[in-house]
Amino acid sequence: MNIKKILRRTASIITITAICLATVVSYAPAGAQELTAEEIRDKISQIEKDNEERRNELSKIEGDISEKEENLKRASALLGEQKQLVDYYYNLVYYKEKDIDDLQAIIDDLSAQIEGIEESIAVAEKNIADLEADNADNLVKFAQIIRTMYTTDAGDMFAVLAGSADFYDLMVGAEIMGNITEQNQIFMDKLQSDIKKLNSDKKQLETDKATLEERKAKRDANMVTLLDEKAELDALVYDAQLAADDYQQDYDIYQAELDSLENQQNNLNYLISVGESDIENYEEQLKQLIIEQTQPDKVYQEGEWYWPLPGRSYISCDFGYDPWLDRIHKGIDIGDAGIYGDDILASKGGTVIIAQSSYIPGYSYGMYVVVDHGGGYTSTYAHMSEVYVYVGQEVEQGQPLGAVGNTGYSFGAHLHFEIRLNGEPMDPFDYVSMV
Ligand SMILES: [Zn+2]
Structure with missing residues (x-):
């Protein structure tokens, strides 16, 4: 028929x-191709x-x-x-x-x-x-x-x-x-x-x-x-x-x-x-x-870095090699209970260079923000449920950038927080202290 x-x-x-x-x-994506x-x-x-x-x-x-x-x-x-x-x-x-x-x-x-x-x-x-x-x-x-x-x-x-x-x-x-x-x-x-x-x-x-x-x-x-x-x-x-x-x-x-x-x-x-x-x-x-x-002529302001989630201290995943997932974890995960929706604060003042508010469920960083602090320093805030800022915006230290969420490759509400120097991931605890 x-x-x-x-x-x-x-x-x-x-x-x-x-x-x-x-x-x-x-x-x-061809690695060799620039x-x-x-x-x-x-x-x-x-x-x-x-x-x-x-x-x-x-x-x-x-x-x-x-x-x-x-x-x-x-x-x-x-x-x-x-x-x-x-x-x-x-x-x-x-x-x-x-x-x-x-x-x-x-x-x-x-x-x-x-x-x-x-x-x-x-x-x-x-x-x-x-x-x-x-x-x-x-x-x-x-x-x-x-x-x-x-x-x-x-x-x-x-x-x-x-x-x-x-x-x-x-x-x-x-x-x-x-x-x-x-x-x-x-x-x-x-x-x-x-x-x-x-x-x-x-x-x-x-x-x-x-x-x-x-x-x-x-x-x-x-x-x-x-x-x-x-x-x-x-x-x-x-x-x-x-x-x-x-x-x-x-x-x-x-x-x-x-x-x-x-x-x-x-x-x-x-x-x-x-x-x-x-x-x-x-x-x-x-x-x-x-x-x-990063903006080459942006000047880095010496001084302390802020803890992005004051009052939140549970580290669900540390920086560095993760034997469970067999990968290098490029930041730290802060995942206290009841954290969903908390404001995420800029660790240092700078220019927003990424403000990603669309995402593919299950992949990558989800909604995230990257701030350029000058001198090759950037900080990244990932898996947000909401993004408050836009690319090019100047933000002050402690300014809310977005809200904690569970977007992208994430299993439960948490903040993935990175600090990089010239693109290289650094251990955030070398810069920030929990408050
Ligand atoms: Zn993470």
């Missing part, structure tokens, strides 16, 4: 990176202008970011809901498959029962066929006996009987005939009865089979319904998953856009911090320049 946008943004990031490198090169105070001020105001533009761009990007974050949040919510829906349908499919498996087991069981009955029917049919064969055999044999009797030399059966030697013979012959007939009748009756029974059993089996088949047919119909329902659920899962994929795609796009914006944000923040650090360096350079270029 927004591939073009992403590409465009990527391109703009590359441009910013290029500017960044150029920025670093062109703004980096700049005039005017040139340094121009550079500082140029960096401030650039940073101002960057801050404007940054606030626009931050607006875009919060918009994208909203989009992302919405996309994430939609995606979450859709995933839940997919899970819900998957769950339904799971239970439907379970129903199908259960029904299949029932159908398999019915099929097995039907098969069993079919086997029983086959056995019954075979038995019936065997008995009917026996019956047929028996009839043939009986007919044989009868035919043999009729076809003896004596002519016919009556002839057999008539040919008997005596009445006793006749009686025996008749009895034999009768027995044969009777035995055969019993045998035949039993056969018929067995066949009848088997046929009745077979009929019962067929009825049972029909019942089972009817039940199975119902289950088969149920199975068709279940399979249809499952197919519908599968379709729902498929559609829901497609929608979830779409939402995922939207989410990924918003995420990529957000990442890109955050990259731009990081880039700008980096450039701004580089600019601020450059400003800090230039201001340091400017300050050195001003402090070193």
